[in-house]
Amino acid sequence: MKLYFNPQSRAVITKWMLDECGATYELAPISFEKQEHKAPAFLKINPAGKLPALVDGDARVFENAAICLYLADKFPEARLAPPVGAPERGRYLSLMVYSTSQIEPAMGDRLLKVETQPQRGWTDFEKVMDVVEGELGNGPYLFGDWFTAADVMVGSMFIWMRLWGGPTGRPALEAYVDRLQARPHGPKLGK
Ligand SMILES: N[C@@H](CCC(=O)N[C@@H](CS)C(=O)NCC(=O)O)C(=O)O
Known part of the structure; x- marks a missing residue:
C-alpha cells in the first residue's frame, strides 16, 4: 500500500x-x-x-x-469497525460521514468567523460540539472502551480544532483530545 x-x-x-x-x-x-x-x-x-x-x-x-x-x-x-450486520454498524457509519460532512465544515465556519448557513447541510460548531459530547457520553471513546475508526475521524477534527482555534471550552472534548493524542500512534499536534 x-x-x-x-x-x-x-x-x-x-x-x-x-x-x-x-x-x-x-x-x-x-x-x-x-x-x-x-x-x-x-x-x-x-x-x-x-x-x-x-x-x-x-x-x-x-x-x-x-x-x-x-x-x-x-x-x-x-477491530476498528463494527462488522457488517453488527448493531453498532449504523451509528459507526453515521459518525464517519458526520465527521467530514458536518464537523469539518462547521469547524471551518468557526475558524473563518463565517456565519453557518444551515441550508448548506451542516449546523454551527456549538451544535456539533453538543452532538459529539452526547455521542461520547462517559467515553473514553465514541463506542465506550472500544476505540474505532470513528475516533480517528471525529477525534482528528477536534485535534485540528485545538491546533488552529485553541481550546473549545468543552472539558469532555478536551479530555477526549488528550486521550487520543496519548495513544501510541496518535497525532502529536496542538500540544
Ligand atoms: N475532504 C478531503 C479534503 C482534502 C484536502 O483538502 N486536502 C488538502 C490538504 S489538507 C489539499 O490537498 N490541499 C491542496 C489543494 O487543494 O490544492 C479529505 O478529507 O480527504
Whole structure:
C-alpha cells in the first residue's frame, strides 16, 4: 500500500489510521510547493488533486473518511469497525460521514468567523460540539472502551480544532483530545 503524503496535510489522519491498523505501507511524499498533487500522474489517483490518497494494488481510494472506512474493513483483526450486520454498524457509519460532512465544515465556519448557513447541510460548531459530547457520553471513546475508526475521524477534527482555534471550552472534548493524542500512534499536534 502506498499513502500519498505531506506532513502539513490531512494525510496525517490517514497515517494515524494505517498505524492503528498495524498496516505495512509506503509513504509517497508529495510537495505542495512543486504542485505534485496537480500532476497528471497524481490526478489519475485522486482527480480532485488533493491529499490524502491511497493506492492498494489495483484499488485507489481518496477522501479521508473513505480511506479510513476502507482500511478498517481491510484489517478486521485490528477491530476498528463494527462488522457488517453488527448493531453498532449504523451509528459507526453515521459518525464517519458526520465527521467530514458536518464537523469539518462547521469547524471551518468557526475558524473563518463565517456565519453557518444551515441550508448548506451542516449546523454551527456549538451544535456539533453538543452532538459529539452526547455521542461520547462517559467515553473514553465514541463506542465506550472500544476505540474505532470513528475516533480517528471525529477525534482528528477536534485535534485540528485545538491546533488552529485553541481550546473549545468543552472539558469532555478536551479530555477526549488528550486521550487520543496519548495513544501510541496518535497525532502529536496542538500540544
Ligand atoms: N475532504 C478531503 C479534503 C482534502 C484536502 O483538502 N486536502 C488538502 C490538504 S489538507 C489539499 O490537498 N490541499 C491542496 C489543494 O487543494 O490544492 C479529505 O478529507 O480527504
